[in-house]
Amino acid sequence: MSADVHSLVGAYAVDAIDEQERAAFELHLAECPECRAEVASLVEAGAQLSLVSQTAPPPAMRAAVLAGIRTVRPLPPLEQPAAAGHQLQGVGPDPDAPAARIPVVIDDDDAEPTPTAPAADLPANVVPMRRRRPVAEWLVGAAAAVALIAGGIAWSPWDDGAGKAPVSASEQVLEAKDAQRVVQNIGGARVTVVRSASLHKAVVVADNMAAAPTGKDYQFWFDQPGKGMVNAGVMPHGSAPTLTVMLEGDAATASGAGITLEPAGGSPEPTSTPLALFSFS
């Protein structure tokens, strides 16, 4: 891990970072126990500062808050530690995905009690509306994401109909004569996009990528000239050291690809600055 990421430990502890740095640093935290311990201690130290700013709230606030909680259901505990990312699960399509993911989406948005709240986990440049989408739309989004995952997984056998030995679609791309590789580091992860223009496909190979923060997913985009960033699928959940994902869409026309952190299930268009960009030019 570069010293540069490590040195964000203080800024992270007091929220003095932007959303992209936070995402990258959380990837780092997932794999760096030393930083986790230091963050924990600095968060405690920072919290002490609130002893000098103590101010009694307006008396009416107490009744308002106590009335407010009656309408809000406490969430259940997380099923697994958010930062773990090392539980083994298959790389293939996850049959439990719809059941596992949709309730999380509902909990996080439906239960939000105050519609004026800024989207707490999103960068300032995100239009709050995006988080205010009705649950039904979220469900559609989540279901679509599941379909994308099922459709985008690389390990399904590839049958080109010509009777050749089955070679996976991703292998075809990885071994294509015109395969073009672009590598970027995101936190401690090494992410390679391999594109074959002749096959019109691109594959992402993510090494050592930590799980997305709770309530978020990594989403891929193709930069399509004239159209901008076009959804290329959501990274499936999995914790094999290396994830291989076939991107959705025509890679031949794309001038590049990007990866962003999006609300769970993905977004119709990017809502945050890319964690990494991959240029095909």
Next chain:
Amino acid sequence: MAPDLSELLRACALGDESAFARLYDAVSSRVYGLVLRVVRDPAQSEEVAQEALLDIWRTSARFDPERGSAVSWMLTIAHRKAVDRVRSAQASTDRDSSYGSRHQERSYDQTVETVERRLDAQRVRNAMDVLTDTQRKAVELAYFGGYTHTEVASLLGVPLGTAKTRIRDGLIRLRDTLGVQQ
């Protein structure tokens, strides 16, 4: 006798509203005061503090005592929300004030202070005095100002890496001076 905040959070997770009321009484002035310090507008601060407190209720089951104290977990939620509020306001209109006006002590002196609270505050102020001026400024701009380290660097006219380092070193010194356990 101060209530055990971890216990209260555990009870909240099970839907115990009276536990939340006790939690409110124990931490609301720290939560509200911190939000007010960052957001500064009292009406908005009340709104943000309420959101934070409702979030604490809603996510109480996700507090993990292995990872930190209950009070710092709650204040982290409040601080994050306060920072989000000022940054989204900043995204639409630039914030009006200079560091000088923001830096004036405004809030805690207006508080009805108990002796205990005053001693706590004095202890922390003394610890802040142990920091170098530059560390203290960087930590205050980050924590109370809600600025990113990049913004802190440009406010202080120092290179990017320097602001990061000052925030970190300042927090380490604060931690060690206060003897914070974690």
